[in-house]
Amino acid sequence: MASDSLRQNLIQVSRFSAVGVVNTLVGLAIIWGSMYLGLGYVKANILGYAVGLIVSFTLNSRWTFSQRAKEGGSTSATYALRFLIAFLIAWGANYMVLIFGVRSFNLSQYIAQLGAMATYTVVFFLLCRAFVFSAKK
Numbered sequence: 001m002a003s004d005s006l007r008q009n010l011i012q013v014s015r016f017s018a019v020g021v022v023n024t025l026v027g028l029a030i031i032w033g034s035m036y037l038g039l040g041y042v043k044a045n046i047l048g049y050a051v052g053l054i055v056s057f058t059l060n061s062r063w064t065f066s067q068r069a070k071e072g073g074s075t076s077a078t079y080a081l082r083f084l085i086a087f088l089i090a091w092g093a094n095y096m097v098l099i100f101g102v103r104s105f106n107l108s109q110y111i112a113q114l115g116a117m118a119t120y121t122v123v124f125f126l127l128c129r130a131f132v133f134s135a136k137k
Contacts, residue, residue, distance in 0.1 A: 015064040016125050019056060026050035057083045069119030079132060086127035094120035 031048035035041055057125040061079055101112030 004117050011130065012064060013125070016060065016128070019059040019064055020121065022059065023052050023056045026055050053084075056087075060128060061133065065128060082132040083128070085125060089127060090120045090124035093123045101121060 027048040030051050031041075031044045034044035034047055039047070057080060061076075061083070097119045098109075098112050098116035101107040101115055102109055105112075107115075
């Protein structure tokens with residue numbers, strides 16, 4: 001039924017959003033904690049995103065897209081590689097929107113970040129759903 005499909009999509013979006021909140025909190029805690037302990041902000045940022053990538057993959061593969069992953073039958077390594085590719089594409093889209101907003105529209109860097117983050121989230125969700133954890137029927 002169409003309503004069941006809509007319901008499943010809403011559940012996935014809700015779960016993906018919840019994972020995003022958890023992932024953001026974990027990433028920020030790692031970044032700020034590392035900086036507090038004396039690690040430079042660039043290294044702290046890399047560490048936070050590396051840990052966040054692992055947290056995001058674990059939660060999204062086991063909870064957000066778990067049924068789709070079971071139906072797909074791919075290995076964890078395949079999902080991990082696809083997840084990394086999706087992350088890089090989404091981050092690239094994020095970066096392009098950020099740079100375009102600042103340089104072409106003279107937006108504040110803070111405002112441009114909001115558009116870039118929204119772009120990352122939408123692109124990453126769609127790639128996770130269609131490419132990373134796609135169900136093969």
